[in-house]
Amino acid sequence: MTTGMSWDVAVIGAGIIGAACAWRLAERGLKVVVLEQGSPAGGSTGKSAAGVRAQFTSATNILLSKHSIEEYASMPEAGYHPGGYLLLVPETQWPSYQVGVDLQQRLGVPTERLTPTEAQVHAEFLPDGLGGCTYCGTDGHVDAHGLTMAYVNRARALGARFLLDTRVTGIQRFSETWQLTTSAGRVEAPLLVNSSGAWSGEVGALAGLEIPVQPARRMVFTTGPLKLPRPLPMIFDLESGVWLRSEGERIILGRADPADVGWREGMEWNWLEPTLEAAITRFPWLEMASLDRRASWWGYYEVTPDHQAIVGQMPGVEGWLNACGFSGHGVMHAAAIARVIAQEALGETPFIDLSPLRFERFERVPQGLIDIQV
Known part of the structure; x- marks a missing residue:
C-alpha cells in the first residue's frame, strides 16, 4: 500500500x-x-543535555546558534533558560581561542573575556593551567x-x-x-x-x-541534591573535557569517551570514575556530592x-x-x-x-x- x-x-x-x-x-x-x-x-x-550556545569559532556555527537561540527565546514551549555558558580555556589555547571570541562579538554574540579570578562569580573552580575564561549570558539550555x-x-x-x-x-x-x-x-x-x-x-x-x-554513546551523570551558593551555568573545562551544570538542586555532568562509538547500549558505569577524577581536579567541591544512578542517563551523538x-x-x-x-x-x-x-x-x-x-x-x-x- x-x-x-x-x-x-x-x-x-x-x-x-x-x-x-x-x-x-x-x-x-x-x-x-x-x-x-x-x-x-x-x-x-x-536524551540530550539540551545546552544551547553561540560560543563557536566559525561564523557559520555562531550564526546557526545565534538565530536558533533567538527563535527559542520567542517560543514559550522551548523552556529557554539563559543560564549562561562558562568556558575554561587552557593557557595553550587561550591566544587562538580569542580569535573566536572576537568573531562572536562582531556577529552580535555578547561573549565576555574573564580572568579565572573574575569567573569565580559564576562558579568555584581551581584555576591551575588556565589562560582565561569566556562567558556568554544568552547561552543556556532548553526543554x-x-x-x-x-x-x-x-x-x-x-x-x-x-x-x-x-x-x-x-x-x-x-x-x-x-x-x-x-x-x-x-x-x-x-x-x-x-x-x-x-x-x-x-x-x-x-x-x-x-x-x-556514526553513533557515539554519551553518559550524563546526575548527582543527588547539593547545597550550592548559586546555580551553576553550563561549564566546560576545555583541558579535561568535563562539562557540568545545575539541574534544579542537582548537578549533571559528563565527559566524552572518544572510544565509545558504535551501537552500544546502556550506562557505562566504568566511565564514571575517570569522569569524576577529571571533574574533581577542577571542581574539588564535587567530592561532597552523591550520585543518583536512577537519574543518570545515556544517549547517542551523531558524529562525523x-x-x-x-x-x-x-x-x-x-x-x-x-x-x-x-x-x-x-x-x-x-x-x-x-x-x-x-x-x-x-x-x-x-x-x-x-x-x-x-x-x-x-x-x-x-x-x-x-x-x-x-
Whole structure:
C-alpha cells in the first residue's frame, strides 16, 4: 500500500532537526511527510543535555546558534533558560581561542573575556593551567522534548503528516522521485531530507550513499541534591573535557569517551570514575556530592570525521538534502537549520553560508579552528 497522497518532500527522522524542518518546509507551502521509526524526540533529542550556545569559532556555527537561540527565546514551549555558558580555556589555547571570541562579538554574540579570578562569580573552580575564561549570558539550555513537540504541532497544523513507529527499509530514485519502502507502505516524493540523527549513515546506505555519520554513546551523570551558593551555568573545562551544570538542586555532568562509538547500549558505569577524577581536579567541591544512578542517563551523538554537521544538497544526487551529523550541536542549531533546509529545497540561497558544512568538504583538506564538542 501507499500513504494515499503525493508528497513534495519526505523527511526521515522526527527528532528536533526533522520536526523543525517539517514545520519550515510546510510553512513554505510544501506537502510534507515525516517518517519516524519511534516517536518524536525519542532518540538523541530526548536524551540530550539540551545546552544551547553561540560560543563557536566559525561564523557559520555562531550564526546557526545565534538565530536558533533567538527563535527559542520567542517560543514559550522551548523552556529557554539563559543560564549562561562558562568556558575554561587552557593557557595553550587561550591566544587562538580569542580569535573566536572576537568573531562572536562582531556577529552580535555578547561573549565576555574573564580572568579565572573574575569567573569565580559564576562558579568555584581551581584555576591551575588556565589562560582565561569566556562567558556568554544568552547561552543556556532548553526543554528539547517540549521544543520538538512544538515543531511537530506547528508542522501538523500546516498539513504535514507524521508516520510514527514507521521504519524505512529501502530507498530508490526513479526518474525524478524518491521511492521509500517503509513498514507503513510505499512513500514517494521528489525531495528527501535525511535528518535521522545517529542513524543517518544507515539511511544513506539504503540509497547506496556513503554518508560519514556514526553513533557515539554519551553518559550524563546526575548527582543527588547539593547545597550550592548559586546555580551553576553550563561549564566546560576545555583541558579535561568535563562539562557540568545545575539541574534544579542537582548537578549533571559528563565527559566524552572518544572510544565509545558504535551501537552500544546502556550506562557505562566504568566511565564514571575517570569522569569524576577529571571533574574533581577542577571542581574539588564535587567530592561532597552523591550520585543518583536512577537519574543518570545515556544517549547517542551523531558524529562525523570532523565533528561538524553535514547540511544541504548531496552532491551529484538529485533531491537529497542532508541535515545530520551534528555531533552534539543539533539542539543548538535546529531552528536555523530548518530555515536553511527550506531555502535549499526551494532553490534559494540560504541566509547563512553553509559551505563549511556541505558534504563537499570531505574532498578538501580541512583548515581553520575546530569547534569544541559539548
